[in-house]
Amino acid sequence: MNVEDILAKLVSFPVLGGESNLEIIHWIKNYVEDFGLITTLVPNNEGTKASLHCRIGPSVDGGLILSGHTDVVPVKGQIWDTDPFTLVKKDDKLFARGSADMKGYIACCLAVLPTLIKAELKKPIYFAFSYDEEIGCLAAPELISHIKKTYPEKAKYAIIGEPSSLEPVIGKKGVCYVQTEVNGSAGHSSGIHKEISAIHESTRLIMWLENKMQKLSKAKQDPRFEPPHSTLHVGQINGGVATNIVADYTCFEWDVRVIPTDDIQTIFDEFFEFCKEREVKVRKLFPNFKITNTLLHPPVPALNTKETDDIVALTQRISRCNTWRTVAYAAEAGQFHEAGYQSIICGPGSIEQAHRANEFTTQNQLDKCVNMLKRLIEEFSI
């Protein structure tokens, strides 16, 4: 199958983040095993989803992992000109949900399998395909630890094929989404002097977050990123019933995005401490006052690959792109980096098209990526 046919098949599985990916992962498993390879599935506890990994080449240290995710973001509320789960070609463009983010990369990995198995590899190349990336990179930690347990040798590198127009990406911020709920007391607004408004209390917490960002921006900067500092931002707030009723409940959702030298947990610890102080103070007036913080997913670590790491030169050679840059989006690259692999993001298609209506990649990007992977195979061959 050529890369376009494989991509057409992959996008026909409408697997959204959070949903079962068993059909697509079994299709990939069968495809890979038809080449005589052994694959390993890493299921979730319920057995409704699975990641897949396999090794091609000898059991020696220094190998490279090609990593991608099989889930996509929803199309709900978007106006598409074509069926998002059917690959439609118009001129050089290939339209479908996931064509850029990131089934295009997986299609390229699968398309070079015939070359890969014929090559006389001196170091192994691995496939690592996950699920639930789009809802907080949930499957990658388990997949990575399973790879470490399964193979006696140690891989050294990982190329995560998020759409980067095949430009090497060496840095991204760490990220986490948080929900904060505040329970106050209800009553007539004229009695605010004896009530605890959840809205008023929420604004104190939100101002704390904004002040924290100001402090962080002055304390540490990393010029590779735009903006060069960590950010905190409240994106949603709900609460209150009417102008003349004291709000007894609010809920707001916020995100924290840190440069590699800041630590998400440290910021959380400080915020949770502030919440506790407010609780102690306010409970003297209203004992049921409560602030509840919920992490909406485990924090996704930053990617912080050094310009001098071998993976940068290697990726520049095979992609024929001599620059590097950083990005703002979350990706499993941070988790591979944290697990000790020299990691880089480099994949076909543009992030500009990801998550949007009429998402597309181009035949040119796919062909370039196939060539990039073929050059990688050459580099890893005797």
Ligand SMILES: [Zn+2]
């Ligand atoms: Zn992605």
